[in-house]
Amino acid sequence: MPTPNQKLLEHHNKSIPPQSYDSPELLVITCIDYRIDLQVPKKFAFIVRTAGADPRIVESNIAFVISSGIKSVALIGHTKCAMSNEPQTRASFSEGYHSTDLQDKDSGDINEYFNDKILPSMFQDLNKNLTDNRDYLQSMYPEVDVRAMIYDVDSHDLSLIG
Numbered sequence: 001m002p003t004p005n006q007k008l009l010e011h012h013n014k015s016i017p018p019q020s021y022d023s024p025e026l027l028v029i030t031c032i033d034y035r036i037d038l039q040v041p042k043k044f045a046f047i048v049r050t051a052g053a054d055p056r057i058v059e060s061n062i063a064f065v066i067s068s069g070i071k072s073v074a075l076i077g078h079t080k081c082a083m084s085n086e087p088q089t090r091a092s093f094s095e096g097y098h099s100t101d102l103q104d105k106d107s108g109d110i111n112e113y114f115n116d117k118i119l120p121s122m123f124q125d126l127n128k129n130l131t132d133n134r135d136y137l138q139s140m141y142p143e144v145d146v147r148a149m150i151y152d153v154d155s156h157d158l159s160l161i162g
């Protein structure tokens with residue numbers, strides 16, 4: 001009997017049926033990136049998306065899903081994540097903020113906002129970030145099957161890393 005995480009890998013990579021479930025089995029935590037196109041059957045999974053797939057900033061969402069009886073979590077990072085490139089992401093964030101005129105912030109404020117709200121979710125090594133966050137979730141929920149996976153934004157393949 002495949003686990004919910006194994007089922008996700010099979011649904012996504014091999015389009016293995018069913019296309020719909022009677023009740024959810026999995027919590028997926030992944031990045032907000034527009035290139036991620038997960039193939040998930042209907043009613044199979046809760047999905048939480050956050051920049052860099054950082055579980056720490058969505059802890060109440062995770063607790064909510066786990067408390068509903070879900071026993072499996074797929075933590076999915078991806079290749080070419082903006083959260084792994086601080087200089088470029090900081091520059092484009094700052095530039096974008098200025099050009100939109102949506103906020104009355106000067107450069108110092110924008111930098112401070114970035115340091116406060118975005119920098120803590122950034123990382124340098126995708127594998128290490130995912131395994132660290134997996135271990136963190138596993139320690140919070142010892143009874144839950146937490147797996148780390150990488151989504152390749154070019155091939156759209158999903159791989160289990162541990």
Ligand SMILES: [Zn+2]
Pocket residue numbers: 031032033051052053078080081082083
């Ligand atoms: Zn990303």
